[in-house]
Structures are given as C-alpha cells and as structure tokens.
Amino acid sequence: MRAADGLGLILGALSGHRSRSLMLLLAMAIGVVAVNLLTGLAEGARQFVIGEFSMLGRNTLIVLPGRKETTGGMPPLTGLATRDLTLGDTQAIGRLPSVRRVAPLQAGQVEVSVGNRVREAFTLGTSHEFFVIRQLSVGQGQALPALPLDQAEAVCVIGARLRRELFGSKPALGQWLRAGDRRFRVVGILADRGESFGMDIGEMLIIPVASAQVLFNREGLFRVFAEVRGPQWLESGKRQVLAVIKARHEGKDDVTLISQDSMLAAFDGILGALGLALAGIAAISLLVAGILIMNVTWIAVNQRTAEIGLLKALGARPAQVRLLFVGEAALLSVVGGLIGLVSSEVLLWLGRQLWDIPLQTPLWARVGSLLLAAGAALLFAWLPASQAARMEPLAALRPPGGRV
Incomplete structure (x- = not known):
C-alpha cells in the first residue's frame, strides 16, 4: 500500500x-x-x-522597623518595644561607602482640600532622592527640592488624578492646597503611570519628610530606601546597613532588611x-x-x-x-x-x-x-x-x- x-x-x-x-x-x-x-x-x-519590582529601581535595599522573624525559646516577661527608624538612621545609612543614595519614607492618609473640593489622599513624606530610586517621573513642574532631611518646607508634588479632582481644568502649578492643618504649594505633578504595588501613583500627595512628621505628629519612619552603587555592592551594603543600625540601636538587631533581588x-x-x-x-x-x-x-x-x-x-x-x-x-x-x-x-x-x-x-x-x-x-x-x-x-x- x-x-x-x-x-x-x-x-x-x-x-x-x-x-x-x-x-x-x-x-x-x-x-x-x-x-x-x-x-x-x-x-x-x-x-x-x-x-x-523594576519600578523600585535597581540595587535597592529596603529597611523596615522591627524584626520580621521568630526564634525559639521563652518570650521575655517584659515587652520589648520596637525602636523606630529615624532621620538620623537615614543619614547614617547615606554615609556608608556602598550606598549611592538614600530616601526616608513616612506615609499616611490625609484629608486634602482646595476650596470646597475635599478628598482623602495617600500622603508620602520623603526626599528628592526618592524620585530617583523609585523612578518617579514628573510630568509638569519639578520634583521635591533637595532639602536637608530635617527641614520642613511647604511644597508638594501631586498625582495627575489628584490634580484633576482638586483643581479640575484650572492650572495647579504654584497653587496652594490644604493637607490636614497645613498648607502646601504645588511644585510638580507626577506623570500618570497607574498602580504600583497596590498604590495608585495618580492619587498620591508627596511632601518633604520633615513636613510629614509634623503633619502626622510622628517621628518614626515607615521605612528607608537605600540604593547601593551596583550589583556587586549588594551583599556588602546589606552588612553595612545592618551594622550601622545595630550600632545606633544599642546593639539590637531590630530592623528587617529586604532587597529587590530577594523579593523578586x-x-x-x-x-x-x-x-x-x-x-x-x-x-x-x-x-x-x-x-x-x-x-x-x-x-x-x-x-x-x-x-x-x-x-x-x-x-x-x-x-x-x-x-x-x-x-x-x-x-x-x-x-x-x-x-x-x-x-x-x-x-x-x-x-x-x-x-x-x-x-x-x-x-x-x-x-x-x-x-x-x-x-x-x-x-x-x-x-x-x-x-x-x-x-x-x-x-x-x-x-x-x-x-x-
């Protein structure tokens, strides 16, 4: 056949x-x-x-207050309060030889208003370096100015959607808005890029970290972002960050350090x-x-x-x-x-x-x-x-x- x-x-x-x-x-x-x-x-x-994760920036270390681990043994009879991360800790991390730039982060919900327009906004207190680390681009105006971390300034950068909801069709650059009991002048508007890790960039209000500490009446930081000088500096950067925090926190390992690579x-x-x-x-x-x-x-x-x-x-x-x-x-x-x-x-x-x-x-x-x-x-x-x-x-x- x-x-x-x-x-x-x-x-x-x-x-x-x-x-x-x-x-x-x-x-x-x-x-x-x-x-x-x-x-x-x-x-x-x-x-x-x-x-x-690529939006976190390359070679990024994230320092969180508190030790996110459990160990064996009996728990202590007295409570051990977690020591807050401070601006001093941030500055000490920024002086390390393996760290290129560092940015503190304070976060919370704040009522923001312009005239009779009021809404809740997720507010970040940070520094100029945060925009570089997180690769945040500004569509109009400029990012936060490069200020000393302990200097409060009445300036802010807002997301594109927040701008539309607060100012409508009116120009927003140079205008004032009220966040909580404080007033801030809009110096920049973020380029709209949607959500990142569940946070809508378009609805953010970003202010200097010292201004956020006054606004929230809280000195402790939410976390600290540190960018090392390259991939070869990641391991040494981790060791140096943990060592400097331990020295500043009376010899206690009371922070958690995670990296973009480990999470990814x-x-x-x-x-x-x-x-x-x-x-x-x-x-x-x-x-x-x-x-x-x-x-x-x-x-x-x-x-x-x-x-x-x-x-x-x-x-x-x-x-x-x-x-x-x-x-x-x-x-x-x-x-x-x-x-x-x-x-x-x-x-x-x-x-x-x-x-x-x-x-x-x-x-x-x-x-x-x-x-x-x-x-x-x-x-x-x-x-x-x-x-x-x-x-x-x-x-x-x-x-x-x-x-x-």
Missing part, C-alpha cells in the same frame, strides 16, 4: 464520520487552549510582578511553580481527550472489521493497518492542537487589550501542549490500532454469526 493510498484512506475515514472527527478535534483543541491559557495567565502575572526571586519562584502546576492541571484535559480518542478508535476498529479484512487480504501488512488508525489519531491531534493554539493566542491578545498585564504563553508551553496532544493521541490509539493489525483476514471478513 502506497503512502498516498494510506493518506486517502485516512482522509476518507475522517470525512465519512464528520461528527466523530469534529468531536475529537474539539476535545484536543479545548485541552491545548486550557494549557496555553493557564500558563499564559501565570506567565503574565510573573512578568507583571517583575515589572512592578521569591515571587518568581512562587509564580513559576504556580505556572507549572496550572499547566499540569490543564494537561489532564489532554489525557481525557486521549482516552476519548482511544474509545472512538475502538469503536472504529469494530465498525471497520470488513475493511480491515479486505486490506489484509489485498496484502496490507499489520504495520500499515496499524498506521491507518494511528495516523487518524495523529492527524486529529495535530489539527486540533493547532486550532487550540490559535484560539488561546486570540484569547490572550484580547486579555492584553482589556487589562494592562503582559499575558503571553511561553514557548515551552506552546510546543509542549502540541507534543502532549500528539503523544496522548498516539498513546491511546496504539492499543486499538494494534488489535486491528492483529486481525486475520478471513475472521475480519466473516460477518457476525455467519460464514464467508
């Missing part, structure tokens, strides 16, 4: 049972869509998190494992499709015994008969897989248009889903195809309960 004859028999069998062929195509397509869609969602989430590695590992888990769950649908192919192939073998007997009587070898049924399954799996792959890419493209998340299936998932679809089809079709290949011509040609 020539290859062209075999292909003709395969296509004829598929076209002769259109409903069965469409059902198998749909099963394979759904399986491939599930794998690619779920891995695309996981990969999009991973890329989104990486993009968010942790999230990347978690999301990578999640993507593999989702791909594994979705791959079950391909196994179900393979079982469906096996059942349908069994039925086809039982329905086509006369055809099998005629082919073998005409000289078809067992391997050629097996190839006919395996070829049907392989062709259905490849075509169904390609349909599923195209469908998943369309769905992910629609998702990218609706949400600002880079939804994209990695190459390994695309290739793997197609290979898994083909592998499942071949594996589950092999057993019924082998039964067809073992049939004796006379037994296959004999009608049920009758004689040739």
Whole structure:
C-alpha cells in the first residue's frame, strides 16, 4: 500500500464520520487552549510582578522597623518595644561607602482640600532622592527640592488624578492646597503611570519628610530606601546597613532588611511553580481527550472489521493497518492542537487589550501542549490500532454469526 493510498484512506475515514472527527478535534483543541491559557495567565502575572519590582529601581535595599522573624525559646516577661527608624538612621545609612543614595519614607492618609473640593489622599513624606530610586517621573513642574532631611518646607508634588479632582481644568502649578492643618504649594505633578504595588501613583500627595512628621505628629519612619552603587555592592551594603543600625540601636538587631533581588526571586519562584502546576492541571484535559480518542478508535476498529479484512487480504501488512488508525489519531491531534493554539493566542491578545498585564504563553508551553496532544493521541490509539493489525483476514471478513 502506497503512502498516498494510506493518506486517502485516512482522509476518507475522517470525512465519512464528520461528527466523530469534529468531536475529537474539539476535545484536543479545548485541552491545548486550557494549557496555553493557564500558563499564559501565570506567565503574565510573573512578568507583571517583575515589572512592578523594576519600578523600585535597581540595587535597592529596603529597611523596615522591627524584626520580621521568630526564634525559639521563652518570650521575655517584659515587652520589648520596637525602636523606630529615624532621620538620623537615614543619614547614617547615606554615609556608608556602598550606598549611592538614600530616601526616608513616612506615609499616611490625609484629608486634602482646595476650596470646597475635599478628598482623602495617600500622603508620602520623603526626599528628592526618592524620585530617583523609585523612578518617579514628573510630568509638569519639578520634583521635591533637595532639602536637608530635617527641614520642613511647604511644597508638594501631586498625582495627575489628584490634580484633576482638586483643581479640575484650572492650572495647579504654584497653587496652594490644604493637607490636614497645613498648607502646601504645588511644585510638580507626577506623570500618570497607574498602580504600583497596590498604590495608585495618580492619587498620591508627596511632601518633604520633615513636613510629614509634623503633619502626622510622628517621628518614626515607615521605612528607608537605600540604593547601593551596583550589583556587586549588594551583599556588602546589606552588612553595612545592618551594622550601622545595630550600632545606633544599642546593639539590637531590630530592623528587617529586604532587597529587590530577594523579593523578586521569591515571587518568581512562587509564580513559576504556580505556572507549572496550572499547566499540569490543564494537561489532564489532554489525557481525557486521549482516552476519548482511544474509545472512538475502538469503536472504529469494530465498525471497520470488513475493511480491515479486505486490506489484509489485498496484502496490507499489520504495520500499515496499524498506521491507518494511528495516523487518524495523529492527524486529529495535530489539527486540533493547532486550532487550540490559535484560539488561546486570540484569547490572550484580547486579555492584553482589556487589562494592562503582559499575558503571553511561553514557548515551552506552546510546543509542549502540541507534543502532549500528539503523544496522548498516539498513546491511546496504539492499543486499538494494534488489535486491528492483529486481525486475520478471513475472521475480519466473516460477518457476525455467519460464514464467508
């Protein structure tokens, strides 16, 4: 039997049972869509998190007050209050040889008003260096001026959305607004870039850190950002920051130091494992499709015994008969897989248009889903195809309960 004859028999069998062929195509397509869609969602989430961390700036260390660890042993009988981070701690960190720039951070919700327009705004007290570390760009005006950390100044930078809600269509630069019981002059308006780690940049009010301490009546800092001079300075920078804080806090390790790289590695590992888990769950649908192919192939073998007997009587070898049924399954799996792959890419493209998340299936998932679809089809079709290949011509040609 020539290859062209075999292909003709395969296509004829598929076209002769259109409903069965469409059902198998749909099963394979759904399986491939599930794998690619779920891995695309996981990969999009991973890329989104990486993009968010990139906004922290490169080589950034974050110092938080309090030790975020638990150790064994009996707890102390008396309470040990966490020592606040201060502007003095910030200045000491800024003098370290491995640190390029440092920025303190004070944060809180404040009622902001202009005339009769009032709203709550997330307010940050920081310094000029914070704009560089966090890569905040100013669309109009300028960033906070470079002031001594302990100098309060009645200036502020506001987000684009906050500007629209407070000033409407009127110009905001140079105008005054009231935050709590203090007045601030607008010197800059942030470029609108959406949310970052759950904080909407467009709704922020940024003021000098000393002004924030007066406004909130609180000296302790929320955290301190320190940018080291390069990747090779990260480890030495961590040691130096912890050492200087320990020396200033009476020998106590009462701060937590985290780095962008450690957070990114942790999230990347978690999301990578999640993507593999989702791909594994979705791959079950391909196994179900393979079982469906096996059942349908069994039925086809039982329905086509006369055809099998005629082919073998005409000289078809067992391997050629097996190839006919395996070829049907392989062709259905490849075509169904390609349909599923195209469908998943369309769905992910629609998702990218609706949400600002880079939804994209990695190459390994695309290739793997197609290979898994083909592998499942071949594996589950092999057993019924082998039964067809073992049939004796006379037994296959004999009608049920009758004689040739």
